[in-house]
Amino acid sequence: MPGPDRARQAAEVPGLEARRAAVRLVHAITVLGRPLDGQLESALKGLGPSDRGLARALTGGVLRNLPGLDSLIDGATRLPLPTDARARMVLRVALAGLLLLETPPHAAIATALPLLEGGPRRLVHGVLSTLIRERAKLPPPSLPGKWAARWTDSWGADEAAAAAERLGEIPPTDLCLRDATATADWCARLGGSSLMPGHVRLEGSQQVEALPGFADGAWWVQDIAASLPARLLGDVAGLRVLDMCAAPGGKTMQLAAAGAEVTALDISGPRLKRLKANLQRTGLTAAVVEADAKQWEPDAPFDAILLDAPCSATGTFRRHPDLLYLKDDLDLGALTALQQALLARAATWLKPGGRLVYAVCSLEPAEGEGETPPAGLLPDPVGPGELPAGLLPESGGAVRTRPSVWGAKGGADGFFMSRWRAPA
Numbered sequence: 001m002p003g004p005d006r007a008r009q010a011a012e013v014p015g016l017e018a019r020r021a022a023v024r025l026v027h028a029i030t031v032l033g034r035p036l037d038g039q040l041e042s043a044l045k046g047l048g049p050s051d052r053g054l055a056r057a058l059t060g061g062v063l064r065n066l067p068g069l070d071s072l073i074d075g076a077t078r079l080p081l082p083t084d085a086r087a088r089m090v091l092r093v094a095l096a097g098l099l100l101l102e103t104p105p106h107a108a109i110a111t112a113l114p115l116l117e118g119g120p121r122r123l124v125h126g127v128l129s130t131l132i133r134e135r136a137k138l139p140p141p142s143l144p145g146k147w148a149a150r151w152t153d154s155w156g157a158d159e160a161a162a163a164a165e166r167l168g169e170i171p172p173t174d175l176c177l178r179d180a181t182a183t184a185d186w187c188a189r190l191g192g193s194s195l196m197p198g199h200v201r202l203e204g205s206q207q208v209e210a211l212p213g214f215a216d217g218a219w220w221v222q223d224i225a226a227s228l229p230a231r232l233l234g235d236v237a238g239l240r241v242l243d244m245c246a247a248p249g250g251k252t253m254q255l256a257a258a259g260a261e262v263t264a265l266d267i268s269g270p271r272l273k274r275l276k277a278n279l280q281r282t283g284l285t286a287a288v289v290e291a292d293a294k295q296w297e298p299d300a301p302f303d304a305i306l307l308d309a310p311c312s313a314t315g316t317f318r319r320h321p322d323l324l325y326l327k328d329d330l331d332l333g334a335l336t337a338l339q340q341a342l343l344a345r346a347a348t349w350l351k352p353g354g355r356l357v358y359a360v361c362s363l364e365p366a367e368g369e370g371e372t373p374p375a376g377l378l379p380d381p382v383g384p385g386e387l388p389a390g391l392l393p394e395s396g397g398a399v400r401t402r403p404s405v406w407g408a409k410g411g412a413d414g415f416f417m418s419r420w421r422a423p424a
C-alpha cells in the first residue's frame with residue numbers, strides 16, 4: 001500500500017505512477033536482467049488503462065534507446081552515475097518522455113523528482129534542465145555494445161546497423177488470415193498493407209482485441225517471418241501433420257486453416273491453454289497433446305512435421321527489446337543440444353517421402369546454419385518462387401530473415417528455416 005505522501009503526490013502529479021512503474025521495470029530489466037513479461041503485471045497493478053499504456057510506452061522507449069539515453073545523461077554529468085543508480089533509471093524514463101513522447105519540459109522535471117526517493121534531486125534537476133536548455137536530441141538508435149559486436153561478427157556491419165534501426169522502431173502488427181483469398185478485403189477493412197497473400201500489416205502496436213475480425217477469429221497476430229515455416233510444408237490439405245513445439249499455436253492455426261489434420265504437441269500446459277483458446281476463437285481444430293517430444297511416441301508416422309524449436313528467441317528483439325538486457329548469457333550449448341535431440345526424434349516419425357521443416361526465431365547461427373543435418377533425411381531446398389517478394393533462399397536452400405529484410409516496409413523478425421525430406 002502506498003503511504004499517504006505517495007497517494008497525495010499521485011493525485012497531484014498526473015502520470016507520476018506510470019513513471020514509477022516504468023522506473024521499476026527499467027531497473028528490473030537493465031540492472032537485475034529480468035525479462036519484462038514476468039514483471040509487467042505486478043509493476044502495472046493498480047494503474048488505469050492510460051497510465052498502463054504510458055508506463056509501457058516509456059519502458060519500451062527506454063529499452064529501444066538505452067545507449068543513446070545514457071550517452072545524453074553521461075554527457076550532462078561531471079562524474080558518470082553508477083549504472084545501477086536509481087537516479088539513472090529516473091533520468092532514462094524522464095528523457096524517454098521528453099524526447100520520444102513529447103512530455104512538456106516542466107512535466108518531465110515535475111514527474112522525475114518525486115521518484116528519486118531521497119536520491120540526488122539537484123543533480124537530476126540539473127541534468128534535465130541542461131538537456132532541455134540545449135534542446136538535446138536523441139542520438140540514432142544503437143544496439144547495446146555486446147549485441148553490436150555479436151551481430152557484426154555473425155552478419156556484418158550493415159546487418160548490425162539494420163538491427164539497430166529496427167530496434168529504434170515500434171514494429172508493425174502483422175496478422176495472418178484464416179482465409180488467404182480475403183487478403184485485399186482485410187487490408188481495406190483494417191487499413192493495412194500486405195507483403196503476401198494471407199498477410200496483413202498494420203502500423204505500430206494495436207489493441208487487436210478491438211479490431212474487426214478478432215472476435216470471429218478471422219485472423220491472428222503473427223509476424224510475417226513466423227508465418228513462413230508452415231507455408232514451406234507446401235499444400236498440406238488432407239495430410240497428417242505434426243506441429244511438434246506448437247504452443248501458443250500460430251503455426252497450428254495456419255496448418256489447420258490449410259486443411260491439415262494437425263497434432264499439436266507441446267511440453268507446456270499453460271502455453272497449450274493459450275493454444276486451445278486460440279483454436280476456439282478461430283474455430284479451427286487440432287489434436288492437442290501435452291508431452292515432452294523427447295519422450296513421446298506417435299501412434300503412426302506423419303506426412304509432414306513442423307519443428308518450431310525452442311531457441312534463444314533473439315530474432316524477436318524488435319518486439320522484445322528486454323531480451324538484449326537479460327542477465328543470463330545465452331546458453332546456446334543447452335539450446336542446440338535440445339534442438340538436435342528434437343530434430344533426431346522428428347526424423348524418425350516421417351512417412352517415406354514426408355517433409356520436415358525446422359525453424360527457429362533466432363539470429364544465432366549456431367541455432368540455424370550451424371545445426372547438424374538430421375540423420376536419415378535429405379535436403380529439400382526451398383525455391384525462390386516459394387517466398388514472398390524481397391526474400392530469397394540462401395545458396396543451400398535454407399531461408400534466413402536478417403534484420404535488413406523488408407527494412408523500408410517495417411522489417412520482420414529474425415528466423416532461420418530449413419527443409420528436409422524422408423527418402424521415398
Ligand SMILES: C[S@@+](CC[C@H](N)C(=O)[O-])C[C@H]1O[C@@H](n2cnc3c(N)ncnc32)[C@H](O)[C@@H]1O
Nearest residue numbers: 245246247248249250251266267268292293308
Ligand atoms: C518457439 S515456441 C513455439 C511457438 C509456436 N510454434 C507458435 O507458432 O505459436 C517453442 C515451444 O517449444 C516448447 N517446448 C520446449 N521444449 C519442448 C519439448 N521437449 N517437447 C515439446 N515442446 C517443447 C515450448 O513450450 C514452446 O511452446
